[in-house]
Amino acid sequence: MTKQNVSDPKSGVNSTMYGAAVAMQPPAPPGSYINISRKTLVETNGGPRINSWVDSMRASSPTHHMSTFLSEDKTSWMVHHPSALDMFEDIISASKGKQIVMFLDYDGTLSPIVDDPDQAFMSDAMRGTVRKLARYFPTAIVSGRCRDKVYSFVQLAELYYAGSHGMDIEGPSKGSKYKKGAQAVLFQPASEFLPMIDEVYKELLDKTKSTEGVRVEDNKFCVSVHFRCVDEKKWGELALQVRSVLKEYPKLRLSQGRKVLEIRPIIKWDKGKALEFLLQSLGYASCADAFPIYIGDDRTDEDAFKVLRERGQGFGILVSKTPKDTHASYSLQEPSEVMTFLRRLVVWKRLSFKRHPKIHKQLEG
Numbered sequence: 352m353t354k355q356n357v358s359d360p361k362s363g364v365n366s367t368m369y370g371a372a373v374a375m376q377p378p379a380p381p382g383s384y385i386n387i388s389r390k391t392l393v394e395t396n397g398g399p400r401i402n403s404w405v406d407s408m409r410a411s412s413p414t415h416h417m418s419t420f421l422s423e424d425k426t427s428w429m430v431h432h433p434s435a436l437d438m439f440e441d442i443i444s445a446s447k448g449k450q451i452v453m454f455l456d457y458d459g460t461l462s463p464i465v466d467d468p469d470q471a472f473m474s475d476a477m478r479g480t481v482r483k484l485a486r487y488f489p490t491a492i493v494s495g496r497c498r499d500k501v502y503s504f505v506q507l508a509e510l511y512y513a514g515s516h517g518m519d520i521e522g523p524s525k526g527s528k529y530k531k532g533a534q535a536v537l538f539q540p541a542s543e544f545l546p547m548i549d550e551v552y553k554e555l556l557d558k559t560k561s562t563e564g565v566r567v568e569d570n571k572f573c574v575s576v577h578f579r580c581v582d583e584k585k586w587g588e589l590a591l592q593v594r595s596v597l598k599e600y601p602k603l604r605l606s607q608g609r610k611v612l613e614i615r616p617i618i619k620w621d622k623g624k625a626l627e628f629l630l631q632s633l634g635y636a637s638c639a640d641a642f643p644i645y646i647g648d649d650r651t652d653e654d655a656f657k658v659l660r661e662r663g664q665g666f667g668i669l670v671s672k673t674p675k676d677t678h679a680s681y682s683l684q685e686p687s688e689v690m691t692f693l694r695r696l697v698v699w700k701r702l703s704f705k706r707h708p709k710i711h712k713q714l715e716g
């Protein structure tokens with residue numbers, strides 16, 4: 352899959368671009384992701400670059416089924432990103448002697464993707480599984496959504512939450528029961544951008560109101576413009592509307608998720624930084640102690656997968672039915688497989704506690 356490192360001298364933002372974000376590039380291959388650079392954002396006025404926006408919008412959430420991929424592509428994908436269920440024993444043995452710390456994305460990982468973002472509920476079975484998981488492992492939800500919103504879906508007070516793509520982090524009110532010295536957490540590195548984000552949210556609402564099916568979501572430190580329900584013929588029009596707002600805001604950047612344009616501050620903070628921050632807050636700054644497992648389905652989760660690869664610590668697991676360009680080590684196909692994987696972790700831990708009942712009692716208490 353095509354992949355380019357792009358440095359924008361204007362904003363100083365370096366972004367990895369996959370596929371068609373640069374003008375006149377061929378369309379991105381299925382399954383790749385795009386960050387639209389500020390250059391593309393501000394230096395053009397319609398024409399071919401809007402076409403590349405539309406290409407990248409198309410590539411952000413491919414509809415291709417696994418059966419449409421060449422068999423060598425599928426084989427190569429499964430060799431390089433095998434199922435985390437098939438590799439469960441290997442994952443466990445790699446974690447030996449370390450505390451597993453769980454990081455879970457929300458949409459597309461714990462809840463299925465649906466048309467209406469307000470209806471993306473997780474099942475009671477998934478909630479029960481995550482509750483049990485958090486009994487045995489420090490667990491954080493890391494989401495692009497506003498923290499309050501994702502909390503209202505998950506409803507588990509014992510978890511850590513990182514909302515707005517990691518720009519709004521809060522720990523459980525009672526603190527961590529896993530590690531002495533874990534700090535109480537509330538961290539909002541983009542708070543100075545709140546008035547700007549609020550302004551942009553309102554402008555985007557106004558500017559896009561004529562486009563049927565568009566949905567603008569206020570995620571507190573970032574804004575999502577959903578085009579899942581917008582007719583594909585209108586994507587160019589929507590791209591123009593969004594660009595006309597954003598060109599006035601050099602301190603904001605645009606990236607893409609699954610049928611969504613994500614607008615956020617250009618600060619160097621993302622889900623990967625949030626993961627590192629949470630590990631440190633939990634008292635696991637040293638790689639020797641902790642084994643992080645991050646499960647996510649989206650472009651923004653790649654920042655966290657990349658951090659784990661670079662640190663050589665733990666693993667990333669990509670939730671996807673189709674081959675994608677990813678820094679994750681393993682794959683799971685859909686939220687139901689995520690639930691199975693989490694349940695196996697719980698069962699494995701319970702069994703190991705049976706062999707060490709004293710530790711079990713301490714944790715349960």
Ligand SMILES: O=P(O)(O)OC[C@H]1O[C@H](O[C@H]2O[C@H](CO)[C@@H](O)[C@H](O)[C@H]2O)[C@H](O)[C@@H](O)[C@@H]1O
Binds near residue numbers: 457471570
């Ligand atoms: O980091 P996440 O928890 O995965 O959040 C990323 C975005 O997720 C939501 O949008 C996605 O899910 C919606 C509901 O299934 C779907 O309609 C939409 O097309 C997807 O992009 C959420 O609404 C966004 O605000 C998040 O940024």
